Amino acid sequence: MKHKPDITFINDVKDVLRSKEIVEEFVPFLERNGYEFYYPFTESTDAEEVARQIELDVDKFELNVASEKLQTLWNSLNNDSVEGDSLYAKDYICVVTMYGPRGFFYTPNTIYVNVTFDSERDWVQTMLHEMLHLAHFEETKELAHAEREGFIDKKFIELWGDTFPEYSKQKISK
Numbered sequence: 001m002k003h004k005p006d007i008t009f010i011n012d013v014k015d016v017l018r019s020k021e022i023v024e025e026f027v028p029f030l031e032r033n034g035y036e037f038y039y040p041f042t043e044s045t046d047a048e049e050v051a052r053q054i055e056l057d058v059d060k061f062e063l064n065v066a067s068e069k070l071q072t073l074w075n076s077l078n079n080d081s082v083e084g085d086s087l088y089a090k091d092y093i094c095v096v097t098m099y100g101p102r103g104f105f106y107t108p109n110t111i112y113v114n115v116t117f118d119s120e121r122d123w124v125q126t127m128l129h130e131m132l133h134l135a136h137f138e139e140t141k142e143l144a145h146a147e148r149e150g151f152i153d154k155k156f157i158e159l160w161g162d163t164f165p166e167y168s169k170q171k172i173s174k
Protein backbone atom coordinates (compact mmCIF):
# COMPACT_ATOMS: atom_id res chain seq x y z
CA MET A 1 0.00 0.00 0.00
CA LYS A 2 1.24 3.43 -0.84
CA HIS A 3 1.47 5.95 1.92
CA LYS A 4 3.41 8.83 3.29
CA PRO A 5 4.68 7.85 6.73
CA ASP A 6 3.93 9.83 9.86
CA ILE A 7 7.08 11.32 11.26
CA THR A 8 7.43 12.71 14.75
CA PHE A 9 10.19 15.31 14.74
CA ILE A 10 12.23 15.73 17.90
CA ASN A 11 15.02 18.16 18.63
CA ASP A 12 15.27 18.26 22.40
CA VAL A 13 18.58 18.23 24.24
CA LYS A 14 18.04 14.76 25.66
CA ASP A 15 17.75 13.21 22.20
CA VAL A 16 20.59 15.30 20.82
CA LEU A 17 22.73 13.97 23.67
CA ARG A 18 21.62 10.44 22.79
CA SER A 19 22.65 11.05 19.19
CA LYS A 20 26.08 12.16 20.42
CA GLU A 21 26.39 8.89 22.34
CA ILE A 22 25.45 6.82 19.29
CA VAL A 23 27.91 8.71 17.09
CA GLU A 24 30.67 8.22 19.65
CA GLU A 25 30.44 4.46 18.98
CA PHE A 26 31.01 4.78 15.25
CA VAL A 27 33.48 7.64 14.87
CA PRO A 28 36.25 5.14 13.93
CA PHE A 29 33.98 3.70 11.22
CA LEU A 30 33.28 7.19 9.86
CA GLU A 31 36.97 8.01 9.76
CA ARG A 32 37.86 4.71 8.11
CA ASN A 33 35.27 5.22 5.40
CA GLY A 34 36.09 8.83 4.70
CA TYR A 35 32.73 10.25 5.74
CA GLU A 36 32.31 13.92 6.49
CA PHE A 37 30.94 14.28 9.98
CA TYR A 38 30.68 16.73 12.86
CA TYR A 39 31.64 15.53 16.31
CA PRO A 40 33.30 18.20 18.46
CA PHE A 41 34.08 15.91 21.40
CA THR A 42 36.93 13.71 22.54
CA GLU A 43 37.07 10.85 25.02
CA SER A 44 38.10 13.30 27.71
CA THR A 45 35.17 15.70 27.20
CA ASP A 46 33.25 15.50 30.48
CA ALA A 47 29.47 15.66 30.87
CA GLU A 48 29.47 19.34 31.75
CA GLU A 49 31.53 20.26 28.69
CA VAL A 50 29.29 18.10 26.51
CA ALA A 51 26.22 19.93 27.81
CA ARG A 52 27.88 23.29 27.16
CA GLN A 53 28.94 22.29 23.63
CA ILE A 54 25.42 21.14 22.81
CA GLU A 55 24.07 24.48 24.02
CA LEU A 56 26.58 26.35 21.84
CA ASP A 57 25.77 24.23 18.81
CA VAL A 58 22.00 24.62 19.27
CA ASP A 59 22.55 28.38 18.93
CA LYS A 60 25.19 28.27 16.24
CA PHE A 61 23.27 25.95 13.93
CA GLU A 62 19.85 27.31 14.92
CA LEU A 63 18.54 23.86 15.64
CA ASN A 64 14.94 24.95 16.24
CA VAL A 65 14.82 26.92 12.99
CA ALA A 66 16.37 24.01 11.09
CA SER A 67 13.87 21.59 12.57
CA GLU A 68 10.99 23.88 11.54
CA LYS A 69 12.32 24.13 7.99
CA LEU A 70 12.68 20.36 7.71
CA GLN A 71 9.14 19.76 8.99
CA THR A 72 7.63 22.43 6.77
CA LEU A 73 9.24 20.96 3.67
CA TRP A 74 8.28 17.42 4.64
CA ASN A 75 4.66 18.47 5.21
CA SER A 76 4.55 20.24 1.86
CA LEU A 77 5.43 17.09 -0.09
CA ASN A 78 2.37 15.27 -1.35
CA ASN A 79 1.78 11.58 -0.79
CA ASP A 80 2.69 10.58 -4.32
CA SER A 81 6.07 12.24 -4.29
CA VAL A 82 7.32 10.41 -1.19
CA GLU A 83 5.32 7.19 -1.23
CA GLY A 84 7.30 4.19 -0.08
CA ASP A 85 7.49 0.52 -0.84
CA SER A 86 5.74 -2.22 1.14
CA LEU A 87 8.49 -2.43 3.75
CA TYR A 88 8.36 1.21 4.56
CA ALA A 89 6.70 1.59 7.97
CA LYS A 90 3.91 3.97 8.90
CA ASP A 91 5.61 5.77 11.73
CA TYR A 92 9.06 7.12 12.27
CA ILE A 93 10.81 9.29 14.80
CA CYS A 94 13.18 11.82 13.30
CA VAL A 95 15.68 13.31 15.70
CA VAL A 96 17.09 16.55 14.35
CA THR A 97 20.67 16.72 15.53
CA MET A 98 24.01 18.38 14.86
CA TYR A 99 26.30 15.40 15.26
CA GLY A 100 27.57 12.59 13.13
CA PRO A 101 27.48 12.21 9.34
CA ARG A 102 24.55 13.62 7.31
CA GLY A 103 22.26 10.97 8.71
CA PHE A 104 22.09 7.63 10.50
CA PHE A 105 19.44 5.34 11.87
CA TYR A 106 18.65 3.31 14.93
CA THR A 107 16.35 0.31 14.73
CA PRO A 108 13.44 -0.11 14.77
CA ASN A 109 12.23 3.32 13.63
CA THR A 110 14.48 6.22 14.58
CA ILE A 111 16.24 8.39 12.03
CA TYR A 112 18.85 10.99 12.88
CA VAL A 113 19.35 13.92 10.53
CA ASN A 114 22.35 16.20 10.96
CA VAL A 115 21.40 19.77 10.03
CA THR A 116 24.94 21.15 10.15
CA PHE A 117 25.34 20.01 6.55
CA ASP A 118 23.53 21.36 3.49
CA SER A 119 19.92 22.56 3.57
CA GLU A 120 16.38 21.28 3.99
CA ARG A 121 15.99 19.60 0.60
CA ASP A 122 19.08 17.56 1.37
CA TRP A 123 17.83 16.81 4.88
CA VAL A 124 14.61 15.33 3.50
CA GLN A 125 16.64 13.15 1.13
CA THR A 126 18.82 12.03 4.03
CA MET A 127 15.70 11.22 6.03
CA LEU A 128 14.28 9.09 3.21
CA HIS A 129 17.62 7.37 2.69
CA GLU A 130 17.74 6.40 6.37
CA MET A 131 14.13 5.19 6.22
CA LEU A 132 15.14 2.83 3.43
CA HIS A 133 17.95 1.49 5.60
CA LEU A 134 15.38 0.70 8.30
CA ALA A 135 12.89 -0.78 5.84
CA HIS A 136 15.52 -3.03 4.27
CA PHE A 137 17.55 -3.66 7.39
CA GLU A 138 17.08 -7.45 7.46
CA GLU A 139 17.82 -8.05 3.80
CA THR A 140 20.90 -5.81 3.74
CA LYS A 141 22.53 -6.53 7.08
CA GLU A 142 24.86 -9.19 5.69
CA LEU A 143 26.05 -7.00 2.82
CA ALA A 144 29.38 -5.21 2.89
CA HIS A 145 29.07 -1.51 3.56
CA ALA A 146 29.56 -0.34 -0.04
CA GLU A 147 27.07 -2.91 -1.41
CA ARG A 148 24.51 -1.92 1.20
CA GLU A 149 24.78 1.75 0.27
CA GLY A 150 24.54 0.83 -3.40
CA PHE A 151 21.35 -1.13 -2.71
CA ILE A 152 19.81 1.79 -0.82
CA ASP A 153 20.80 4.35 -3.46
CA LYS A 154 19.25 2.22 -6.18
CA LYS A 155 15.99 1.93 -4.21
CA PHE A 156 15.96 5.64 -3.56
CA ILE A 157 16.36 6.47 -7.23
CA GLU A 158 13.65 3.95 -8.22
CA LEU A 159 11.18 5.38 -5.71
CA TRP A 160 11.99 9.07 -5.58
CA GLY A 161 14.34 9.86 -8.45
CA ASP A 162 11.63 12.00 -10.08
CA THR A 163 10.99 13.98 -6.91
CA PHE A 164 14.67 14.45 -6.16
CA PRO A 165 16.56 14.36 -9.45
CA GLU A 166 19.56 15.90 -7.70
CA TYR A 167 19.97 12.90 -5.40
CA SER A 168 23.45 11.71 -6.11
CA LYS A 169 24.83 8.34 -5.36
CA GLN A 170 27.26 8.41 -2.52
CA LYS A 171 30.89 7.98 -3.44
CA ILE A 172 31.15 4.88 -1.28
CA SER A 173 28.48 2.85 -3.09
CA LYS A 174 29.16 0.42 -5.92
Ligand SMILES: [Zn+2]
Pocket residue numbers: 129133149152
Ligand atom coordinates in the same frame (compact mmCIF):
# COMPACT_ATOMS: atom_id res chain seq x y z
ZN1 LIG B 1 23.25 4.84 3.83
